Amino acid sequence: MGVTILQQYPMSDNKTGLQVIDFLTKRIAALGAVQSGQFLVDCETYLSLPQMGPQKTVHILHNSEQPASVFSILESGNKTIHVVADGLFDLLMLKLSNHYTSKKQTKMESKGPRFELGDFCIKLGSVTMNQTFKGVLVEVEYRPCVIPGAVWDLIREFMQGFLGTLVLQQPPQYIINRLNEIYQPMDTIHQYLENFSSYRKAMSLRPN
Structure with missing residues (x-):
């Protein structure tokens, strides 16, 4: 696994998510990328009970990408504490139902096509909350490098090939804080959580 950067694609009122995915797919294919299956990242949130x-x-x-984790x-x-466990952790959360309750209505997913082009892996995710x-959400991974600070300019230049001027001028804040550290799978998870939280916040601020 290399360094991954996530970026939200700005939506316009006259385009659906499917149309945007199709548009970006054509741009990536024009660069020579080949589709290599589908991907899925999901997030479920639990809140502790008052007691x-x-x-x-x-x-x-x-x-x-890490199906066993x-x-x-x-x-x-x-404080923020992160843990990487095996599939039994899902069963543990079910057993903790007397202590934590799931916010089912805010379960989020990002899923869609996965592409490969040389040392890059590109994923185009349709983000849904409760379906x-x-x-x-666009994910780009550069696999040969594990130090974000050494590869950001390269990833940004690559993303400009299909996103144009919409590419972020600076890395996401989470990556800025870890520019000179070794990239780990949990760093991708943190980026997804930040983006999912951003979508949730935008939803809560939207007028009824």
Whole structure:
């Protein structure tokens, strides 16, 4: 696994998510990319019950790139703890139903086609919350390098090939904080959680 960058694709009122995915697919194919299956990243959020004291939030995520792993991120006050476990962790959360409750209505997914082009892997994700479409999330991975600071300019230049001027001027804030550290699968999970949270926030701010 190399360094991964995630970016939301700005949606216009006159285009559906399917149309955007089709548009980007054609642009990527024009560069020579070949589709290599589908991908899925999902996130379910649990909240601690009042009897547990100050509220804690647990995010459980799965990534089809690491099918044997379950990623857990616990938020408690200003502290964040992350754990990578096996599939039994999902069963553990079910057994903790007396302590945590699932926010079913805010379960999020990003899924869609996966492409390969040389050392790059590109994923075009349709983001849904409780099966309602929210936007398009683009993931680009450069596999030979594991130091974000050494590869950001290369990834950005590659993304300009199919996103044009829409490419971020700077890496996501989470990546900025880890530019000189070795990239791990959990770093991709953190980026997905940040983007999922952004979509949830935008939904909550939307007028009724």
